[in-house]
Amino acid sequence: xxxxxxxDHVRSPRGRGKKDGSLHxxxxxxxxxxxxxxxxxxxxxxPALVDDVVAGCVTAVGEQGGNVGxxxxxxxxxxxxxxxxHVNRFCASALVAVNYAAARVMAGQxxxxxxxxxxxxxRVQMGFDGGAWLFDPQVSNKVGFVLQGISADLIATKYxxxxxxxxxxxxxxQKRAKAAWDNGHFKNSVxxxxxxxxxxxxxxxxHMRPEATTEDLAxxxxxxxxxxxxxxxxxxxxxxxxxxxxxxxxxxxNSSGIVDGASGMLIGTREMGERLGLKPRAKMIGFADxxxxxxxxxxxxxxxxxxxxxxxxxxxxxxxxxxxxEAFASVVLRFCQELGLGTEDVNVNGGxxxxxxxxxxxxxxxxxTALDEMERADKSTALATLCVAGGMAxxxxxxxx
Numbered sequence: 001x002x003x004x005x006x007x008d009h010v011r012s013p014r015g016r017g018k019k020d021g022s023l024h025x026x027x028x029x030x031x032x033x034x035x036x037x038x039x040x041x042x043x044x045x046x047p048a049l050v051d052d053v054v055a056g057c058v059t060a061v062g063e064q065g066g067n068v069g070x071x072x073x074x075x076x077x078x079x080x081x082x083x084x085x086h087v088n089r090f091c092a093s094a095l096v097a098v099n100y101a102a103a104r105v106m107a108g109q110x111x112x113x114x115x116x117x118x119x120x121x122x123r124v125q126m127g128f129d130g131g132a133w134l135f136d137p138q139v140s141n142k143v144g145f146v147l148q149g150i151s152a153d154l155i156a157t158k159y160x161x162x163x164x165x166x167x168x169x170x171x172x173x174q175k176r177a178k179a180a181w182d183n184g185h186f187k188n189s190v191x192x193x194x195x196x197x198x199x200x201x202x203x204x205x206x207h208m209r210p211e212a213t214t215e216d217l218a219x220x221x222x223x224x225x226x227x228x229x230x231x232x233x234x235x236x237x238x239x240x241x242x243x244x245x246x247x248x249x250x251x252x253x254n255s256s257g258i259v260d261g262a263s264g265m266l267i268g269t270r271e272m273g274e275r276l277g278l279k280p281r282a283k284m285i286g287f288a289d290x291x292x293x294x295x296x297x298x299x300x301x302x303x304x305x306x307x308x309x310x311x312x313x314x315x316x317x318x319x320x321x322x323x324x325x326e327a328f329a330s331v332v333l334r335f336c337q338e339l340g341l342g343t344e345d346v347n348v349n350g351g352x353x354x355x356x357x358x359x360x361x362x363x364x365x366x367x368x369t370a371l372d373e374m375e376r377a378d379k380s381t382a383l384a385t386l387c388v389a390g391g392m393a394x395x396x397x398x399x400x401x
Contacts, residue, residue: 025195153248282399323385
């Protein structure tokens with residue numbers, strides 16, 4: 001099997017996913033194209049050498065639909081000859097895009113690939129693409145469909161995480177993200193996003209609320225009480241009859257932020273890197289996808305991590321850097337509980353609770369954060385994982401070169 005190497009990664013800053021967010025005026029194609037252009041400029045490669053551009057995107061409708069990967073690459077001047085594609089595994093889409101790009105290289109069917117993703121949540125609202133599991137009663141009844149927030153509260157209820165524990169983790173994420181930005185941990189990976197005149201619109205993650213306190217969060221009303229009361233709690237309790245009642249603890253302060261963002265990663269063979277004069281930064285070791293019960297849909301990262309580790313012949317103790325997407329605080333706490341980790345072991349630079357979760361882009365963002373942290377802290381291995389709507393999860397292991 002051919003080895004696949006990561007040569008570079010970049011991401012946009014994450015802009016608030018509202019009409020007053022700094023990136024709202026930037027179309028999804030433009031947002032991703034600026035990331036792809038930065039990869040090309042930083043590494044000075046002939047884009048005609050790229051075999052494919054694989055772009056994750058979750059709500060692929062309207063201006064975000066129609067194979068955003070192909071047209072973002074075209075707008076980044078990769079040329080006529082470079083194809084592009086779109087993949088959707090909900091929140092893990094960009095990580096799956098990177099894994100697919102690496103798999104092409106590992107299978108000997110590509111020499112240079114780009115994987116990444118984009119989501120402009122201020123312009124294309126989450127859920128606009130619909131889907132049978134939401135709107136077809138036969139499907140939703142069989143699946144046991146609930147909102148993701150209900151699933152997060154179900155995890156907290158089933159595994160014993162309190163509101164105070166989740167709020168404390170959220171504050172920790174905010175403090176870590178602020179410290180990471182203050183100490184320049186993202187300076188080599190985050191590119192400024194500019195308007196059509198070349199004026200910088202945003203050069204930092206603007207969703208962060210580092211001034212937030214546990215007292216501030218304690219004053220927020222849980223977000224999913226009313227939705228639970230109209231029937232979603234009943235669906236969850238039918239699946240998990242050992243739970244007498246649901247405890248609703250998640251709110252805007254301990255859940256991931258809605259933001260705009262894009263990410264990209266350059267992956268290729270060692271021979272292609274030598275041809276281009278590029279030094280590999282990490283090697284792809286392995287990856288795994290899993291499915292779990294769709295009702296408690298967000299509890300899969302532990303299983304995906306174990307599957308990826310088993311395939312690689314590794315143990316939990318072999319991993320130096322852990323990144324798990326902070327979709328909701330209980331997701332991270334369950335992951336730590338399941339793998340025997342402490343919160344001090346994961347997401348040391350903060351996560352999506354503080355900086356936001358641009359659905360189709362986050363997977364490559366957190367893998368890139370893990371790579372940067374390996375280099376900064378002189379570590380050897382990293383694992384990144386995300387929970388996925390519909391009851392799935394994806395994990396990827398990399399090794400520093």
